[in-house]
Amino acid sequence: MSGFFKKLFSGSAPHVAHVNPWGAEFPVSSSQTLLEAALAQNIPFPHNCTVGTCGSCKCRLTEGKVSAITDFGYTLSREELAAGYILACQARLKSPITVKVETAGDNLPEPETYTGQITRQEPLTHDILALTVEIDRAMPYVAGQYASLNLPALAGRSYSFATAPERGGRRELTFYIRKVPGGAFTDKLFTGALQNTTFELTGPHGHFFLRGGEGPIICMAGGSGLAPLLSLLHDARKNRLRRRCVLLFGARTQADLYALDQIEEIKNTWQDEFTFLPVLSDEPADSGWTGRRGFFTGMLPEFIPAAQATATQAYMCGPPPMIDAAVTALTALGLPLEAIHYDKFTDSSHAAK
Template structure:
């Protein structure tokens, strides 16, 4: 196996996955869940053939599959292969810190802002996430940071958390049963962050998917990034819109054009767009001057991401310029 653009090549054993072989031979390779749900190990197959332990289409969109993307944790080579992968995504090493909740605040009827104070600073890139473990819990839950990283990292880690009916973690969290619990937090994880470029930025979010987008936007403002941007955010009704003052402040400080387009899917309201948030993608692209140099960043449920990828590619946005973080819950085998 060869990794394109590097000097890295090595043998992969019989019935061994690409990811297993890379890690066994000491190479840093982006990954997290290792079971084909998070998408962190997404790679592009440039030549050769692989078999999939679990179908790649469970996580990847049709457009990604057509473009040759695979999940390295599920890919077993059937020949010599060459892949392209963002090794920068594996460059930040996760560490585990202990912490306690110091703030919970209602943002909507089913989303809270939750902050932990941890024992030492955690460094991360805007857009990345943390894995959270709590006493007696069945396993970690993953939540994206909602604030820019700050210099030297942060000891106060914040995120937006949506209540999942029957969820082992969120039911206890929303009832206040974990306010005094000792948590273990592993971070940073993920390969979702703002990439270099001069073209416009289109951001699309839904529900608690606003969390990493706020982190990304706050960080871009702090670094004086000067690129035109539109933030599309979808909710069912007016009560699902939140953080409006903070978004307005981003707009005031943004270098370049910044527009916020909230979209309601179930109830119409004066001054709001109505329909599916991804249906507004063509209009947003036109407002940003077309697809030349455009990068798209999406966070939200799988159905929104898949619809967004389809809408963006149909407008001519290259699949390599589409970056996303699918928000799933434990019932779907994801985060």
């Protein structure tokens, strides 16, 4: 049998991928992922973890079929799956395909590798701390992005910048990190054993940043997911942004709330209406808490009137179940998927599966 027929009948014939907005067209072999093949062609396809957890390689399949190495559904929402979104790092081609990637043009700095040292860690709550890392040279980043910390014997762990960027970059980076029970990195970090440890760090990564527009913005944070939103809001405030803003902060109890002074400062200097609402899910009934209780996803209709749904942009970060519930609620209210931006704080339990 000729090599051509062997390939055809063994099912290993490559399929062609068309990738927009670059208008690129290239073959993807049966042993390659879409991302691997695109990178081999020097296409600047956004990516970071390559194991299906960070969401950086999200793109929309507009023609053809792919199979998923690991389920796209942990990282993408049900609504995104229904709209044809896939993860290029987990996609193998079953036919010729066309995909569309959202790119940020030339506005995002290229990720580079830095050497960092943990110089300070301060508790914010009983299970969230502020980590300060000093790096060998200034890193430019856009508010909302994150870095990957590559500590010895651990695959990269992603953490969002908690402070607004500075012109010329920052040499001192701050992250807000939640202790994950059984977590290889955070368990060790919280013992203080990593103080002064030197390690490699890459960044900036990610496509979570404030998009242009004039309509209202609604920001939602769960736990340490407040970090990138504080970076984004401090930056917007410094740039005197004039857009109505609502910040919803979900926590279990009053003891889980933090950075309230920073939020107050943002609110007091914001150039338009700014509403802040902490929402507690497990606060004891007799604690005297007079604020809101439950989950903020159920409260979204209060903040997004029907007439403004298509003009509103949503920004959120936190645990995967919170993001999934919020995407469902926001799309039900009429927000287009393109106006919903998030980083899901996924961990290695998914990659392990």
